[in-house]
Amino acid sequence: MTKNYETFASVYDAIMDDSLYDAWTDFSLRHFPKKAKGTQLLELACGTGIQSVRFAQAGFAVTGLDLSQEMLDIAAKRAASAKVAIDFVAGNMLDLSGVGSFDLVTCYSDSLCYLADEVEMGDTFAQVYAHLNEGGTFIFDVHSVHQTDEVFPGYSYHENADDFAMVWDTYEDEAPHSVVHELTFFIQDEDGRFTRYDEIHEERTYDLLTYDILLEQAGFKNVKIYADFEDKEPMETSKRWFFVGRK
Structure with a gap:
């Protein structure tokens, strides 16, 4: 790994508001099934592993997936420093073959908004559904159209x-x-x-109806939508939408 990339990633981490990771963790714990600790959790687009470590510290068996091996190398160092065991995997959320099946899948920090179009969004939802165990939960956030x-x-x-x-x-x-x-x-x-x-x-991003349709096409039922880390329905001025789907 280059020194530059390590520095680069540390700059990203430095400008991120640390309290956001606490908020993502709290939201997840509220919406995961009860007695979820110890279950298999896949974090998509895990980056440098800050959120993965939070989940591991909360008692989950965590796998972190990201496109960037350099980011994952930094994540592995972070996990070692925190003394938690996390399986970090280089891969694309458009193809989850080979990563196994999970009880919980998350994708935060508007990472899904980097997908090219509705087709890729739908394909990702289908991949997540296929790799969720029966009764499993998928939680993600995206930017609102506002x-x-x-x-x-x-x-x-x-x-x-x-x-x-x-x-x-x-x-x-x-x-x-x-x-x-x-x-x-x-x-x-x-x-x-x-x-x-x-x-x-x-x-x-897309309007709420588009996400609803794509999730339903993937197989998710009774999807709940919230906004801005709170357990409230989105308003016109909400900035971040949260989706909770179950298999």
Whole structure:
């Protein structure tokens, strides 16, 4: 693993609000079946493992899946430091063959919004359904259309620290309910020099009915929808939608 990527990931972790992981954990524990501890949990798009460690500390047998082996290497170090056993797997949520079956599956931090279109969203839901045990629970969050259409366009965030700086600008994209995040990082190396890195992140969401239909087509029944980490129905100004589906 390159030193740069480790630094890169640590920058991501540094700018994330730590309390969000507590909120994702609390929401999950409220909506998992009772006596869920010790059960098999798959966390999709686990990244550097912060949420996976939270779940392991809560008593679940956790598998974390992510596209990035570099991120998973960092996640494994994080789990070792926390003294929890987590199985980290490099893979794509569009194809979960080979990862086994689970009682619980989660996908947080609007990771599903990075899928290209409705077809990929539907395929992912079908994969999750196929790898859930009977009676299993699938929980995920996505951006609301209010977030992509009203809040994000024109959003700008700048951060300066001793060893890195970041500029984050968000613009409306061409597809409905889609945005482009342009991120520029300046990261200090061991020689004290700053190197520039540029990233483009494209995200897309859909209206509630679309998610409902895709989940139903995948086989999920009686899907419950909530908003902004609370056990309340979405409102027009809700920013983050949460879905709880059972097999």
